[in-house]
Amino acid sequence: MKFPPGRMRIFRSDDRQFACGYASGLVYFYGMLTGLEDNDEVPVVCNPRTGRYETxxxxxxxxxxxxxxxxxxxxKQYKVLHxxxxCGPDDHRIMTLGTSGMRWKKIDCSMRLEHLSEGLCIxxxxxxxxxxxxxxxxxxxxCFDVRYEKFRFLYPESFCKxxxxxxxxxxxxxxxxxxDAVEFRVWVLEDVEKxxxxxxxxxxxxDKLFPRYVSVVGVISRGEIVLSMADYTSEQPFYVYYFNPExxxxxxFEIQGFGEYHEASNSPCRVYVFVDDCSRFYRFADHAEYLNVKDPTLLKSSIYTP
Known part of the structure; x- marks a missing residue:
């Protein structure tokens, strides 16, 4: 799927406000440029499987x-948290997709933080x-509870992913x-209260297994640790690795298809890799509805619509 459609453009990834997030089948971008001017950026949510999106x-x-x-x-609600x-003049805001008017409402948080990572919803x-x-x-x-819109905080020992x-x-x-080497420690949260x-x-x-910088992006139900290269260039294949500790x-695995949407360039393009284990959905009869969550209702536009 080619995205964004038409004249819509994605912000430069080095822009301080640029954000890319994933949650339950949908991908979120902030910001997207909708026209020729550089000051008309908007948040956009899209479904990469169906091609539907919403500004x-x-x-x-x-x-x-x-x-x-x-x-x-x-x-079964998606929310965007700003x-x-x-040290800025703003307050915190949140919006629920699919609600009447989709308005940004104020939300309280006892701590003001400068972000150091993308969001991860589990x-x-x-x-x-x-x-x-x-x-x-x-x-x-x-740690933000999406349903109750409440915060908790944890304190890591040092910078981490x-x-x-x-x-x-x-x-x-x-x-x-x-x-040719990756050494790392993983701490897994078992009890947030304690x-x-x-x-x-x-x-x-x-022995040169990894052609360039790689990082851990997640762990799947089979116990395999997923690692990915960070950047793509036309001069070198892009790989994702599955490491079985036992x-x-x-x-x-080589991921192909980038060249179709990117001109040949020596400048690296950032690639975002998301891990979402969907095996837990298949015990439910309505797992398809759970994953899509009324997709046409939430996402009213489509890249396939003339």
């Missing part, structure tokens, strides 16, 4: 504010990494990254 109401934000995308599996920059909780921007700045993992570890929050601490974590350590070395084996 969301514009909201005036300070240039360093940031937004996130989440899904409530109980009420968090104010710690079972109705949206996680992101930030810091407090104080003289003695602290790293914080914000947030992943979906088989339906639980995982944080990855990298000890070594090089062209701040209890399971802890694992892994070392992968493969068997100490690695499967490598």
């Amino acid at each position: 969301l109401p514009w909201i005036l934000r300070y240039r360093k504010s940031y937004s996130f995308f989440g899904f409530d599996p109980v009420e 968090m104010a920059y710690p 079972h109705g909780v949206l996680y992101y990494l930030g810091h407090t921007c104080e003289k003695k700045s602290s790293l914080v993992i914000a 947030l992943i979906n570890y088989n339906g639980k929050l995982g944080v990855v601490y990298y000890d070594d990254l090089s062209d 701040h209890e974590w399971s802890k694992y350590a892994y070392a992968l070395r493969g 068997g100490n084996t690695i499967r490598q």
